[in-house]
Amino acid sequence: MTVPAPTVPAMTVAAQTVPVADLIRAAAARLREAGVDTPDHDAKLLLAHAAGREPRDVDKAMLMGETWTVPDGFDAMVARRASREPLQYVTGHAPFRYLDLQVGPGVFIPRPETELVVQEGLDWLTAQHGLYSPRVVDLCAGSGAIGLAVASEVPGAQVWAVELSERTAAWTKRNLEAVARINPQVGYNYQLEIGDATSRGTLAALDGTVDLVISNPPYVPESQIPEQPEVRDHDPALALYGGSADGTLIPERIIERAFALLRPGGLFVMEHDIMQGDRLAAYAHVAGFATAVTHNDYTGRPRYLTAEKGA
Structure with missing residues (x-):
């Protein structure tokens, strides 16, 4: 039996807090199912971008078991990346030197x-x-x-x-x-x-x-x-x-x-x-x-x- 990939927790009228590790796990599973080469990496960068944080903040939050309010637009960003739109287009920027x-x-x-x-x-x-x-x-x-x-x-x-x-x-x-x-x-x-x-x-x-x-x-x-x-x-x-x-x-x-x-x-x-x-x-x-x-x-x-x- 095929088990469907978990979905990114959706926002409700009352903002909810979700373990960051769960957010990343669900987003990465969605990206992996879509064939993205680096699903975990991309999920972390998308969450950091949506939350206005640094990627290292996401890593720390996962390590410490923190919960975050699901950022506005995060699910839409994951959906765009799952459609194979480039990560850099989704975030709007690319590092170079x-x-x-x-x-x-x-x-x-x-x-x-x-x-x-x-x-x-x-x-x-x-x-x-x-x-x-x-x-x-x-x-x-x-x-x-x-x-x-x-x-x-x-x-x-x-x-x-x-x-x-x-x-x-x-x-x-x-x-x-x-x-x-x-x-x-x-x-x-x-x-x-x-x-x-x-x-x-x-x-x-x-x-x-x-x-x-x-x-x-x-x-x-x-x-x-x-x-x-x-x-x-x-x-x-x-x-x-x-x-x-x-x-x-x-x-x-x-x-x-x-x-x-x-x-x-x-x-x-x-x-x-x-x-x-x-x-x-x-x-x-x-x-x-x-x-x-x-x-x-x-x-x-x-x-x-x-x-x-x-x-």
Whole structure:
């Protein structure tokens, strides 16, 4: 006999208190039944968000056997996540390095592996002694994660970001405004241009003067539609697919644009699919880069390219 998964206790007219452990257990069971990969983790984050608490408060409450009033909207949040809407869309934000970015429909959710791409660029900038106001370009800005991280973490950095979709650019602007409220200098040093990151006319005035170009372009092969509903049904297709069966068409055009933007000795860093490393490194050499190396992500898989323009 199949035993139905417990449901999240519903709110009644008189607010009720429920053991936090029971709330998490019921929500996690619902998410697990829906096929969510990390049901316990997601249930805790949703409860913390609905209650206006920190996740550590949920862990403590479970450990101490506390009871909480069921927060308004918690059941609706669990239902949205059970429908396989991304967790970050449900909560409205996503962490990225030291930033808390606003995200929702129409914007690609920043991933942890992209933090490595940023770190690679920052490490290179740090090693360039005497470079006090570096010029940095973020091609395919999306939420603004890469460019805003650079502008926040590198004092004096001048950052230009390019995003094609006006709908997505609205999220970039929201995040710029939020970061600038905390760090006003970012508001002066970050410039957003709505345009085609692969076009020779985009930021043409900067050609040959940029120190660092970073990009997380669309690179998913069109022949490999993602299985996860969170990705397939919610990430914008414009930010996902690389324009060809193997997904390398747009990344190759980004390589060409980056080469033109960079000054002699400048660095290009780009995220890519785990099967594209060798091809894109070879293409970078053909495009004129003096060096091109693929690096691994947290799981040991080839995930991003660094290429240096000859002096």
